[in-house]
Amino acid sequence: MKSTASFYKTFFSASIKGCVFLGLLFMPSLLLAQDRGKVQEVKDPKVDSLIEDYLTGKKGTVTETGTSNQGFRVQIFSGADRNMANSAQAKFQEKYPEIRTYISYHDPFFKVHIGDFRTRLEAEKMVQELKYSFTGLFIISEKINPPKLDSQ
Secondary structure, eight states, rough: HHHHHHHHHHHHHEEEEEEEHHHHHHHHHHTTOOOOOOOOOOOOOOHHHHHHHHTTTOOOOOOOOBBSSSEEEEEEEEOHHHHHHHHHHHHHHHOOOSSSSEEEEEEEEEEEEEEESHHHHHHHHHHHHTTTTSSSOOOEEEOOOOOOOOOO
């Protein structure tokens, strides 16, 4: 009985080792058996125009006057106190009466935004001028009221 048990033990261990060996031998051929084919690209034609607009820097919508509605404003105040928002607006208007200011309320904060800047560079210049007068300045990208162009 022991000889039969030892026979089966050696037989099965040898057959398992043989299966593992054959599996490892043929595994690379299974992994590399993928067909090389053609990739078909299916996309909306608008994607190309969006990519082109992104690369050329076109943003926003163009109005009848030919100006973009998308621009930048500088946030000079954000807080829960309406009186402080009004005083920040008044402080700014004292120094720069020609630049428009906007107060908005988004629960629970009052925010004071200034200017209608067409480019981020213009907004950055304003931030550099105001950095000693106001704290926590942010440049906000939003829809603006474009300033009127000088017509000659």
